[in-house]
Amino acid sequence: MRQGLLLVVLATVLVLARAATQQCTSWENVVIGGSDLQHAELVASPGQCCDLCYANADCTIYTWNATSKTCILKNKQSDSTSAYGVTSGTTNDRTIWSPCMGASSSYPFCDTKLSVDDRLKDLVSRVSTADAATQLRARESAQIDNIGLPAYYWGTNAIHGMQNTACLADGQCPTSFPAPNGLSATFNYSLVKDMGRIIGRELRAYYNTKFHNGLDTWSPTINPSRDPRWGRNVESPGESPFVCGQYGAAYTEGLQNGDDKDYTQAVVTLKHWVAYSVEDYDNVTRYEYNAIVSEYDLMDTYFPGWEYVVKNAKPLGVMCSYNSLNGVPTCGNPALTAYLREDWGFEGYITSDSDSIHCIWADHHYESNAVLATRDGLLGGCDIDSGDTYADNLEAAVNQSLVNRSAVDAALTNSYRMRFNLGLFDPNVTNAYDRISADEVGMSSSQETSLLAARKSMTLLKNDGQTLPFATGKKVAVIGKSSNSAEDILGNYVGPICPSGAFDCVQTLYQGVAAANQGGATTLSDDVADINTAIQLAMDADQVVLTISNYGQAGEGKDRTYIGLDTDQQELVAAVLKVGKPTAIVMLNGGLISLDWIKDEAQAILVAFAPGVHGGQAVAETIFGANNPGGKLPVTMYASDYVNDVDFLNMSMQAVAVLHLMNVNGERDDTGPGRSYKYYTGEPLYPFAYGLSYTTFNLSWSPAPPMTTFTSTLRSTTYTATVTNTGSVGGDEVVFAFYKPKSESLKTLPVGNPVPIKEIFGFQRVALGPGQSTQVTFELNAETLAQVTLDGHRELHSGEFEIELTRGHGEVLTGTAVVDVAQPERLATFRKWW
Numbered sequence: 042m043r044q045g046l047l048l049v050v051l052a053t054v055l056v057l058a059r060a061a062t063q064q065c066t067s068w069e070n071v072v073i074g075g076s077d078l079q080h081a082e083l084v085a086s087p088g089q090c091c092d093l094c095y096a097n098a099d100c101t102i103y104t105w106n107a108t109s110k111t112c113i114l115k116n117k118q119s120d121s122t123s124a125y126g127v128t129s130g131t132t133n134d135r136t137i138w139s140p141c142m143g144a145s146s147s148y149p150f151c152d153t154k155l156s157v158d159d160r161l162k163d164l165v166s167r168v169s170t171a172d173a174a175t176q177l178r179a180r181e182s183a184q185i186d187n188i189g190l191p192a193y194y195w196g197t198n199a200i201h202g203m204q205n206t207a208c209l210a211d212g213q214c215p216t217s218f219p220a221p222n223g224l225s226a227t228f229n230y231s232l233v234k235d236m237g238r239i240i241g242r243e244l245r246a247y248y249n250t251k252f253h254n255g256l257d258t259w260s261p262t263i264n265p266s267r268d269p270r271w272g273r274n275v276e277s278p279g280e281s282p283f284v285c286g287q288y289g290a291a292y293t294e295g296l297q298n299g300d301d302k303d304y305t306q307a308v309v310t311l312k313h314w315v316a317y318s319v320e321d322y323d324n325v326t327r328y329e330y331n332a333i334v335s336e337y338d339l340m341d342t343y344f345p346g347w348e349y350v351v352k353n354a355k356p357l358g359v360m361c362s363y364n365s366l367n368g369v370p371t372c373g374n375p376a377l378t379a380y381l382r383e384d385w386g387f388e389g390y391i392t393s394d395s396d397s398i399h400c401i402w403a404d405h406h407y408e409s410n411a412v413l414a415t416r417d418g419l420l421g422g423c424d425i426d427s428g429d430t431y432a433d434n435l436e437a438a439v440n441q442s443l444v445n446r447s448a449v450d451a452a453l454t455n456s457y458r459m460r461f462n463l464g465l466f467d468p469n470v471t472n473a474y475d476r477i478s479a480d481e482v483g484m485s486s487s488q489e490t491s492l493l494a495a496r497k498s499m500t501l502l503k504n505d506g507q508t509l510p511f512a513t514g515k516k517v518a519v520i521g522k523s524s525n526s527a528e529d530i531l532g533n534y535v536g537p538i539c540p541s542g543a544f545d546c547v548q549t550l551y552q553g554v555a556a557a558n559q560g561g562a563t564t565l566s567d568d569v570a571d572i573n574t575a576i577q578l579a580m581d582a583d584q585v586v587l588t589i590s591n592y593g594q595a596g597e598g599k600d601r602t603y604i605g606l607d608t609d610q611q612e613l614v615a616a617v618l619k620v621g622k623p624t625a626i627v628m629l630n631g632g633l634i635s636l637d638w639i640k641d642e643a644q645a646i647l648v649a650f651a652p653g654v655h656g657g658q659a660v661a662e663t664i665f666g667a668n669n670p671g672g673k674l675p676v677t678m679y680a681s682d683y684v685n686d687v688d689f690l691n692m693s694m695q696a697v698a699v700l701h702l703m704n705v706n707g708e709r710d711d712t713g714p715g716r717s718y719k720y721y722t723g724e725p726l727y728p729f730a731y732g733l734s735y736t737t738f739n740l741s742w743s744p745a746p747p748m749t750t751f752t753s754t755l756r757s758t759t760y761t762a763t764v765t766n767t768g769s770v771g772g773d774e775v776v777f778a779f780y781k782p783k784s785e786s787l788k789t790l791p792v793g794n795p796v797p798i799k800e801i802f803g804f805q806r807v808a809l810g811p812g813q814s815t816q817v818t819f820e821l822n823a824e825t826l827a828q829v830t831l832d833g834h835r836e837l838h839s840g841e842f843e844i845e846l847t848r849g850h851g852e853v854l855t856g857t858a859v860v861d862v863a864q865p866e867r868l869a870t871f872r873k874w875w
């Protein structure tokens with residue numbers, strides 16, 4: 042003990058005795074993660090910790106703790122997080138930041154006069170198979186010293202703002218936005234495009250400060266909200282595949298296409314490919330879940346959003362999912378990759394989800410070992426492994442001739458191509474993104490965009506007797522779960538928000554209301570168990586804001602079994618409503634909370650989703666009328682007993698029966714109510730697209746709808762309506778365009794072929810002052826009216842369709858469209874692999 046202490050003291054003195062000699066780039070108040078090489082050397086300064094790092098041949102990163110004076114040496118950079126009192130740094134001459142510098146710049150792959158294909162060929166030929174193993178690893182692709190190739194850190198999560206990184210040293214933190222389900226409720230995806238652009242520029246700023254060596258995101262999530270129980274509904278744009286496609290395309294265009302037409306600004310990775318929709322339910326986890334999906338549902342529900350984004354926005358990345366699909370893990374299925382690359386023209390890279398290559402053998406038991414899983418992944422088209430399976434087994438797979446070097450080359454080429462597109466191999470060609478500075482991170486105009494998105498996401502479900510907006514200057518009681526929590530309004534996938542690493546810079550909902558209630562008094566009770574205090578505050582108040590929240594009940598890895606409000610909160614709501622004061626229920630939720638009886642008892646209901654860092658302000662502005670809510674539900678709100686009628690683990694969208702329910706003859710009951718507005722046959726509490734306003738609108742055809750008959754030559758028509766704000770305050774309205782197939786008229790479609798009840802084909806949000814009008818126009822193409830057959834082919838059949846323009850409630854404008862083709866036209870062919 043004594044001796045050990047003496048040694049430490051001696052070592053410390055020795056280190057103290059010489060000044061730091063080596064050069065590291067360092068950041069204060071940041072921990073850079075990595076593989077630990079050596080722990081707890083005691084040194085006096087970060088500079089000496091840098092020296093120690095240089096003294097260890099494998100070290101590229103250090104973290105020094107100013108309190109304990111410990112110096113931890115690491116390599117293989119991973120996430121960084123904010124933490125007070127520590128300094129982290131990276132070695133300068135050992136860490137290669139940019140390829141094609143110095144000696145390595147004479148390689149043909151650095152020659153900008155050659156084509157990217159030729160440069161890629163040259164680069165790939167210089168990567169040994171042993172090196173390829175760690176190149177194809179996501180977090181991270183290793184540095185290769187002899188060709189001057191830097192490490193590359195893949196997969197910054199950026200569902201609604203950059204995650205996986207700390208704030209920058211001077212306190213700039215990335216901009217955080219409302220969670221995707223709230224963004225989706227805006228039905229104004231110009232905001233999503235703005236968010237993509239801001240995330241892309243902030244990634245560039247981080248890259249330019251040499252803090253974060255990655256420019257791709259593992260975002261957005263475009264899996265539809267198949268069922269209200271799915272844990273990740275908070276990050277999904279909603280239940281409509283069409284809407285998911287629009288959202289994904291907007292995000293992609295904003296993030297990838299910046300000011301420099303020659304280079305990609307940053308790279309999108311759409312996730313999770315495909316039919317990913319289960320986290321952990323009835324002891325079935327996503328790691329081993331085998332989604333059994335019909336050809337019909339794949340082409341009608343699970344593929345269309347992907348097809349739309351890939352064809353229209355050209356995303357450069359896709360993430361394959363954990364689940365198997367019809368018996369084959371999605372990361373090891375060449376047939377799935379063929380849809381992306383051959384049918385839809387995808388030209389990017391494909392990564393696994395974290396450890397989903399490992400799942401191929403360890404959880405799906407599709408293979409008996411990791412070498413075979415590596416083969417399946419690579420031959421299935423998964424270029425990058427987010428995990429160590431490729432890293433540990435690629436060489437063996439090649440040695441055993443399970444994988445040819447050509448397959449390795451293809452994976453390397455797909456992954457490096459992205460880095461060429463970003464300009465990372467052209468260090469001496471100035472591109473527009475080089476100028477993006479740290480000052481841009483979290484700047485005020487970006488915060489304004491986040492606030493605007495939060496305002497636009499507010500969705501009003503009920504407002505009897507014009508309970509809302511409340512008057513300011515009165516006594517307001519703010520009651521309920523999450524009402525004074527900064528964290529609970531942020532959603533999941535939250536990155537660094539405040540320089541402290543905590544959430545102390547975020548205004549809570551209560552704080553927002555208190556700030557907006559000028560001249561009034563605002564009280565708080567956020568203890569759900571303390572009903573007496575809540576009742577007392579409500580009695581003392583003129584107006585009550587009553588929050589209900591399902592924060593923490595679902596998320597990645599966690600599905601819900603119950604979708605209503607928990608009993609404790611129901612008791613609180615009942616008690617507070619009974620007081621009889623003007624009360625507004627504010628819902629804070631990822632997946633919607635089924636309101637059940639609260640729908641009838643409450644006077645006013647506002648869905649705030651997870652409104653983000655400016656949610657406190659946006660909710661308060663809405664409560665007091667400075668913001669007029671105009672959001673619409675991107676999902677159906679079912680009653681909570683929906684879960685008793687529908688089998689969660691069954692992926693079918695139509696007539697899904699109760700799990701294990703058999704009829705008297707012992708046969709499966711296939712009379713369930715179905716999923717989403719497209720197939721649900723029951724009466725929802727609130728339908729998809731529902732949302733009210735503080736003002737009133739009128740919608741009328743102008744001109745009358747055309748009576749279009751689509752033929753082999755007439756392929757397109759337009760519908761135009763006038764929206765008028767007929768009330769006395771300004772407000773936004775969203776107009777939706779749907780078509781409803783008249784199923785009995787589709788005579789060439791086989792008997793028993795599913796047909797959706799209705800399908801959306803357009804939406805448009807408009808802002809109108811009192812008395813103002815505007816026109817909205819929707820184009821309808823014949824292809825949109827195509828139906829999916831039981832075999833999964835998309836075909837245009839003769840038949841009749843009702844066209845509907847609606848505001849999600851109120852008057853419905855209708856028209857008729859007819860398809861008259863000599864025989865069904867095949868528009869897309871499904872290729873079955875099982």
Ligand SMILES: *[C@@H]1O[C@H](CO)[C@@H](O)[C@H](O)[C@H]1NC(C)=O
Pocket residue numbers: 072106107108109124125126127
């Ligand atoms: C630094 O060391 C102190 C004292 O051991 C410890 O309490 C603190 O958590 C450490 N900081 C970090 C970020 O690890």
Ligand SMILES: *[C@@H]1O[C@H](CO)[C@@H](O)[C@H](O)[C@H]1NC(C)=O
Pocket residue numbers: 141142143144146147151152468469
């Ligand atoms: C880029 O410029 C650096 C610094 O001047 C130089 O070392 C390097 O060789 C150049 N790279 C290429 C590909 O010309």
Ligand SMILES: *[C@@H]1O[C@H](CO)[C@@H](O)[C@H](O)[C@H]1NC(C)=O
Pocket residue numbers: 323324
């Ligand atoms: C899940 O497994 C555990 C342990 O095997 C068991 O106790 C539990 O009843 C199971 N739950 C369900 C919902 O099947």
Ligand SMILES: *[C@@H]1O[C@H](CO)[C@@H](O)[C@H](O)[C@H]1NC(C)=O
Pocket residue numbers: 436437440
């Ligand atoms: C693969 O083969 C090479 C060349 O024979 C050998 O050096 C290497 O150790 C082998 N690696 C594995 C993992 O089998």
Ligand SMILES: *[C@@H]1O[C@H](CO)[C@@H](O)[C@H](O)[C@H]1NC(C)=O
Pocket residue numbers: 442443444445
């Ligand atoms: C490897 O390449 C050879 C020759 O092109 C081919 O016959 C063989 O099927 C390939 N093996 C694998 C596992 O792809």
Ligand SMILES: *[C@@H]1O[C@H](CO)[C@@H](O)[C@H](O)[C@H]1NC(C)=O
Pocket residue numbers: 333691692693695696697698710711712713
């Ligand atoms: C899912 O439900 C549908 C409709 O009830 C049924 O036809 C199908 O067999 C079920 N699928 C599975 C995998 O159980």
Ligand SMILES: *[C@@H]1O[C@H](CO)[C@@H](O)[C@H](O)[C@H]1NC(C)=O
Pocket residue numbers: 739740741852
């Ligand atoms: C809406 O406007 C149309 C024509 O502009 C009118 O015929 C209709 O009565 C109005 N509807 C309502 C509900 O005000």
Ligand SMILES: *[C@@H]1O[C@H](CO)[C@@H](O)[C@H](O)[C@H]1NC(C)=O
Pocket residue numbers: 229231232235497773806807808
């Ligand atoms: C839609 O969002 C954009 C920002 O991208 C904003 O300028 C515009 O006013 C919004 N329009 C409506 C009607 O919400």
